[in-house]
Amino acid sequence: MIELIRTNDAVIISFVESLLRDAGIECFVADQNMSVLDGSIGILPRRVMIGADxxxxxxxxxxxxxxxxEMREG
Structure with a gap:
């Protein structure tokens, strides 16, 4: 899997997930549960991961x- 986006913005993540799902592209949001560690204040970014293909x-x-x-380089 490769990292497509890294952001703290929950709206961007939700929008990207929706776009990818509607296009039939599987994705995984990594670090989604890290909000427990940062006290739900959103300082740790979440990553949207997709298959390299x-x-x-x-x-x-x-x-x-x-x-x-919003996309990562590479």
């Missing part, structure tokens, strides 16, 4: 949705 399609999807600037 889906990287090109997922990047295109996020770019077309206007949130390409």
């Amino acid at each position: 889906d990287a090109i399609a997922a990047r295109r999807l996020l770019t077309d949705a206007g949130i390409g600037n």
Whole structure:
């Protein structure tokens, strides 16, 4: 799996999950339960992970949705 996005913004994560799910691209949100450690104040970023085979399609999807600037390099 590769990291597509890393952010503290729960709205961005939810939007990306929805876009990917609607496109049939499986994803996994890593570090989602880390909020227990940071006291639910959102200082630890969450990561949206996807399969390497889906990287090109997922990047295109996020770019077309206007949130390409949120993606990680690579």
